[in-house]
Amino acid sequence: MIQLEGVTKHYPRSNRPSVEDINVFIDKGEFVFFIGPTGAGKSTIIKLLLREEVPDKGKIAVGDIDVTKLRRWKVPAYRRSIGCVFQDFRLLPNRTAAENVAFALEVIGKPRSVARRVVPEVLELVGLGGKEHRYPHELSGGEQQRVAVARAFVNRPLLLLADEPTGNLDPDTSIEIMRLLDRISRTGTTIVMVTHDSNIVNQMRRRVIEVENGQIVRDQSRGVYG
């Protein structure tokens, strides 16, 4: 599903974390944690997978797409096959939960009838049935992140990227979000999650890739935070 071959990315003019010669293969349907200290380069890997950044060297392939050779105008179509969740939720404050999810369908040109059918389904799936018409500020942090997960999942992507999705949540809520991601993982969706929440990593017992100073120092299936 995901293949990183000798991927190197430096930021000569800023102190954003760089990565050096990253080699990873992730199978379809896998659930992978990227862990490591702040500034190790975990989020850079997410940016590279999203094609927000292009590597200086190496090759990135997602599915049958060579991301490094992707033309600019093909990037939007590529991103539609990827769902994304972030620490800060990134919801539109002036839209309800349902509208936030529908927005993702709207802007890629899906007809309204599709949104009407799919949005309640996916909100039910993330456990927000009955709260469709609440605005983000009327929802708790955990519920807002559920909306974000619903939006990421509404197009049934093959790959879900989660950049510290529990970073702003308390431990109990974090566990609920992890259960949700686990459910999504069981549908066959590949999940790549960046985190430094050791509790979660230790409880989930999934593959753990540890990054330090831009390099992979550990790659362990059914690993712990260590």
Next chain:
Amino acid sequence: MRAKYVMSEVFLGLWRNISMTIAMIITMAVSLTMLGSALLLYNQVDVIEEYYQTSLEVVIYLDPEIDEETTAQIESELNQSELVARTEFESKDDAWDRFQDTFKDSPDLVKTVNADQLPAAFRVKMEDIDKAPELIAQFQERDGVYQATNQKQILQQVFDILGGAQKLTLVVALVQGVAALMLIANTIQVAAYSRRREVAIMKLVGAPNWFVQAPFVLEAVFAGIIGALFAFGTLVAAKFLVIDGQFENLFSLMPKIEMSAVLMLLPILAGISAVISAVTAWITLRFNIKV
């Protein structure tokens, strides 16, 4: 559905930043008014030239002491010339009549002149008025000729004035145009900043680039077209109030600026303004919204 979203974003964007929007429209309107005036003047020079082309003459004034024989010689020489289409003799009496008629509103001026002071003349219609200097060169130094004048030269001064006015309006249009473009760029930057959340999410979920950019580009195009409408309104008002109104007498010597010429400006100004605004917005976006 998407069109509705884009349109609502366009108006929201313009409204959210209303002072900048108004500034953008005013500058745009001033610039386009100047550009429109320049185009009208350009067109008017052609119209005037065409209008006078058929009525312009070379006038050969004769010496007051000329005898009838020399007058007849000059007339036959003129009639033989290939450059000349037609000659018409204007005697001293005819000249006096014409003078009195031309200045009938200024009896004081007429009183200071008496019939004897006005020379007789040949009024010569040319085959081609542009060859007037040749004919004048032939006759200027001839015995019995007091002076040979080319009416085209007098008209040339009018053209020079119009040309000067045209250059001035073009310079103002250009300077205002640059200001308008900078305001557009600034407005787009502010709009991109205030919509950064939406833009980030749209890019994340894979909205096509044209869709992400459309609200911004249309915002600029909309302001540009409103600016063009104001400019057009100003020009129409100028035609009725200034040219047909206040300065009617001043313009009575030359053909009027036709309403059709003013109407033609609407699509031209709107088109130019829309395209330039769109391009400016699009270029600004390339620096402000990274894919």
